[in-house]
Amino acid sequence: MFILIDDSDWTLIGLEFFQNCRYTRAITACKKAILQDPLNAVAWLIIGDSHYKLSRYTEAINAYDNVLQIDPKNENAWLNIANAYYQSAQLEAALENVNKALSINLFFSQAWLMKGRILRDLEYYEEAIWCYDRALEIDPNIRGIRKLDCILQLGSRKKIQVSSR
Numbered sequence: 297m298f299i300l301i302d303d304s305d306w307t308l309i310g311l312e313f314f315q316n317c318r319y320t321r322a323i324t325a326c327k328k329a330i331l332q333d334p335l336n337a338v339a340w341l342i343i344g345d346s347h348y349k350l351s352r353y354t355e356a357i358n359a360y361d362n363v364l365q366i367d368p369k370n371e372n373a374w375l376n377i378a379n380a381y382y383q384s385a386q387l388e389a390a391l392e393n394v395n396k397a398l399s400i401n402l403f404f405s406q407a408w409l410m411k412g413r414i415l416r417d418l419e420y421y422e423e424a425i426w427c428y429d430r431a432l433e434i435d436p437n438i439r440g441i442r443k444l445d446c447i448l449q450l451g452s453r454k455k456i457q458v459s460s461r
Contacts (some may be wrong), residue, residue: 319346405435421446
């Protein structure tokens, strides 16, 4: 006896594998869903997230690009692609993509947090602090704020400027 599984079942199976940290299996299941429906944005998102977890950032970016071709207003895909670029040390591309997420939703605290990280790494400390403050304003319980790093960098820069006179 054969049981017919449709694309939504494969997507749910992929999600289950993803939630249980079985990323390779999640990718396999979601690829089956995509074979049945190439416009399954959720399956593409799970594939991207699975590749990301496996540190395969180029593959993750490609999967997120597929999500965005299907659903250009998917703020999570824009944020996730920004994260993948960030992990690949492509900070300008990360900044461009996180800005797209924020153009869709200005109240997206995780995007403000990501933008703060990118700006911190680009040494735009004052702007990074502003982004961190914005993230905290939206979600006071948000974790991962590196505001102190920026404040310390700004403080050491001012000391350098004063001592060089």
